[in-house]
Amino acid sequence: MTREDRPFYWALGILGGGYVVLILLLVLANVFKLNLSGIRGFNSPEIWYAVWFSLVTSTLSAMLATMVAVPLGYVMARTSFPGKRLIDAVLDIPIVLPPLVIGLSLLILFQTWPGRLFQRHVLDVTYQPISVVIAQFAVAAAFAVRAMKITFDQMTPRSEQVALTLGCTRAQAFLRVVLPEARRGVLAAFAIAWARSFGEFGPVLVFSGSTRLKTEVLSTTVFLELSIGRLDAAVAVSLFMVLIALAVLLVLRFLGPADVMGKMVRP
Amino acid sequence: MISLEWLTVRSGPFELKQVSFDIPEGGYGVLMGKTGSGKTTILEAIAGLRDLDEGTIRLAGQDVTRRAPGERGLGYVPQDRALFQTMTVRENLAFAPSLRGWTRDETDARVAELSVLLGIQSLLDRMPAGLSGGEAQRVALGRALAARPKILLLDEPLSALDDETWEGMIDLLGEVRRATRVTTLHVTHRREEARKLADRVLILADGAVRAAAPEDLREQTK
Numbered sequence: 001m002t003r004e005d006r007p008f009y010w011a012l013g014i015l016g017g018g019y020v021v022l023i024l025l026l027v028l029a030n031v032f033k034l035n036l037s038g039i040r041g042f043n044s045p046e047i048w049y050a051v052w053f054s055l056v057t058s059t060l061s062a063m064l065a066t067m068v069a070v071p072l073g074y075v076m077a078r079t080s081f082p083g084k085r086l087i088d089a090v091l092d093i094p095i096v097l098p099p100l101v102i103g104l105s106l107l108i109l110f111q112t113w114p115g116r117l118f119q120r121h122v123l124d125v126t127y128q129p130i131s132v133v134i135a136q137f138a139v140a141a142a143f144a145v146r147a148m149k150i151t152f153d154q155m156t157p158r159s160e161q162v163a164l165t166l167g168c169t170r171a172q173a174f175l176r177v178v179l180p181e182a183r184r185g186v187l188a189a190f191a192i193a194w195a196r197s198f199g200e201f202g203p204v205l206v207f208s209g210s211t212r213l214k215t216e217v218l219s220t221t222v223f224l225e226l227s228i229g230r231l232d233a234a235v236a237v238s239l240f241m242v243l244i245a246l247a248v249l250l251v252l253r254f255l256g257p258a259d260v261m262g263k264m265v266r267p
Numbered sequence: 268m269i270s271l272e273w274l275t276v277r278s279g280p281f282e283l284k285q286v287s288f289d290i291p292e293g294g295y296g297v298l299m300g301k302t303g304s305g306k307t308t309i310l311e312a313i314a315g316l317r318d319l320d321e322g323t324i325r326l327a328g329q330d331v332t333r334r335a336p337g338e339r340g341l342g343y344v345p346q347d348r349a350l351f352q353t354m355t356v357r358e359n360l361a362f363a364p365s366l367r368g369w370t371r372d373e374t375d376a377r378v379a380e381l382s383v384l385l386g387i388q389s390l391l392d393r394m395p396a397g398l399s400g401g402e403a404q405r406v407a408l409g410r411a412l413a414a415r416p417k418i419l420l421l422d423e424p425l426s427a428l429d430d431e432t433w434e435g436m437i438d439l440l441g442e443v444r445r446a447t448r449v450t451t452l453h454v455t456h457r458r459e460e461a462r463k464l465a466d467r468v469l470i471l472a473d474g475a476v477r478a479a480a481p482e483d484l485r486e487q488t489k
Contacts, residue, residue: 158349161316166363166414167337180353 027242033235041233042240046212047221051240053129054217058197061136065144065193070186073148074174078157094142102138103203106131131208132215136197143196144189151185152178195248199241268292269313269418269452274322276308283308284474285322290467292327293448297461300471306454307346309471310420313452314343327417327450337366341418342411342449346426348403350395356406357391363414381409384446385439401432405439412447421453425460437463 001009041047076088094102109115110126118125125131159181163173179186201219204210210220218241225234274286283305290296300306311317313324315336324332331339342363351359360381364374382388385405395403404424411419425436441464444451453464461468468479 156347156349158345158347159351161311161314161336162343162345162349162410163351163362164316164336165314165339165341165343166410167366169335169337172366177351181351183353 027239030235030239030242033231034239035232038232038234038236041225041230042236044233046216047233047237049213050216050218050221050237053132053215054198054219057129057132057136057217058194061133061140061197062144062190062194064133064137065141065197066148066186066190068141069144069148069189069193070179070182072145073150073189074152074178076145076149077152091142091145094139095146098202099139099200100202100206103135103206106135106138106203106207126207127209127211127215129208129215132204132217135203135207136200139200139203140193140196144193147189147192148182148185151182151188154185155181191248191251195245198244198248268294268325268327269296269450270323270325271309271313272323272325274309274312274324275320276305276312276317277320278308281305281308282474283312286471286474286476288469288476288478290450290452292450294466295444295451295453295464296467296469297465298452298454298469298471298476299456299458299461301456304471305474306456306471307422309476310343310422310452310454313339313418314341314420315339339418340416341420342414342416343420344404344407344411344422344424346423348407350398350403350406350410352395354395355391356387356393356395356398359395359406359410360391360413362410367414369414377413377415381413384443385409399432400428401436404428404436408439408443412443412449415447417450419447419449419451421451423455424453425455425457440464 072091076084076091107126110119123130125134155178160173160178163177164170168176199219200217201223204215204217205220205223208215210216210224212224216224218237221237222234222241225231225237269288269290271289272287274283276283286309288296298306298309308317312319313326315331315334319332322332323330326339326341329340351362354362357378360378361374364377369377378391382391385408387402387405387409390398390402390406395406398406408421408424421440424440425433428436437460440451440453443449444464453460455461469476470479
């Protein structure tokens with residue numbers, strides 16, 4: 001950077017820096033609002049249930065999302081077929097729709113006759129703990145698919161082709177060469193899906209309700225605590241969620257798939 | 268031998284029209300042509316990585332036109348080498364033998380033999396990411412040769428090498444040819460490589476291939 005460039009970079013820094021300051025102020029506001037009563041409020045069985053339930057459901061939904069995202073991302077990146085553009089657009093629906101609408105749609109889906117039949121004879125879903133995983137998965141999987149498509153788009157198909165000439169079947173080439181080389185992308189897809197699931201509120205509230213010691217997750221805890229006037233406990237839970245989010249971001253930074261995450265927000 | 272009969276490949280506006288040529292068993296053919304002329308397409312078609320519209324491909328006397336890439340008995344070195352980045356050099360070399368059911372001892376012996384031939388003994392436990400261009404090229408060559416293929420396909424194997432490394436690789440390719448007697452098709456746009464290595468030169472232009480003798484190369488390509 002030359003001396004003549006400095007005003008330009010200062011201008012950029014001021015414009016962009018305002019947002020960074022806003023994020024820090026949001027966290028700091030919570031920190032200063034935190035008091036002993038909030039920390040004590042955190043120590044209730046209901047909230048600890050929500051902590052563990054959030055961790056378990058987010059992990060399960062992220063695992064499911066990754067299991068769907070790897071094959072779908074690969075197919076979308078490496079093949080051409082009629083209707084591909086349409087499917088690409090369909091995959092963006094959970095990203096652009098308000099999450100609350102996803103929850104409402106899930107609720108309606110499970111009240112149609114096939115949905116009711118499924119609930120009667122296979123598994124009761126609506127307002128049950130399993131519905132939390134389904135609600136989180138419905139949104140998070142779309143983000144995971146995007147991450148995996150970017151990963152496979154960035155990888156040259158050459159090593160896979162060489163593996164084929166050396167004697168691999170297509171499945172062997174995928175499992176022995178492509179997947180190991182895509183491991184950072186897989187990790188990024190998992191982390192993005194996990195973070196998204198962990199913070200999901202709208203679809204969980206609509207599709208699962210927020211029943212204490214049953215379907216309550218941390219994001220709905222904040223809402224419930226606020227609704228009964230316990231601001232201190234809501235602040236404590238919010239800060240706990242910030243700490244978890246920071247931990248995930250730090251792990252991502254160490255593992256290096258930040259490039260995949262960065263490209264997800266670019267067209 | 269490598270034998271192409273009336274090979275036609277269409278891809279959008281690009282077309283290879285009824286390409287035919289032979290490279291005899293143990294021969295070293297160099298396919299030349301301008302960038303975008305379809306040299307890599309021919310290699311991919313031979314390797315089974317691209318569908319043909321028409322034509323027949325025979326390798327070592329067998330019609331392999333409908334065979335999967337792994338059943339054609341060939342080794343392929345793409346232009347970007349495409350080494351397996353999550354495996355060590357040793358694992359790259361052992362990849363094809365282990366896939367084809369060689370025993371551990373047979374695989375280890377083959378890796379040792381190739382590492383001596385290619386001068387990469389000191390690289391065996393390194394990861395591909397840290398290799399120089401010349402080293403990576405030797406490893407890619409070794410990986411392609413590991414399962415003793417009868418056919419070797421090289422896509423611009425000496426591009427992006429400095430002059431000294433280029434000279435060394437020319438000598439090495441000659442040595443590999445003498446040691447393995449593998450029938451080779453080498454794609455390049457550098458006449459010098461054809462003059463030094465080829466006993467059959469093929470020139471690809473306007474979607475068709477014509478043959479030229481290495482000694483006539485200067486006149487033919489003018």
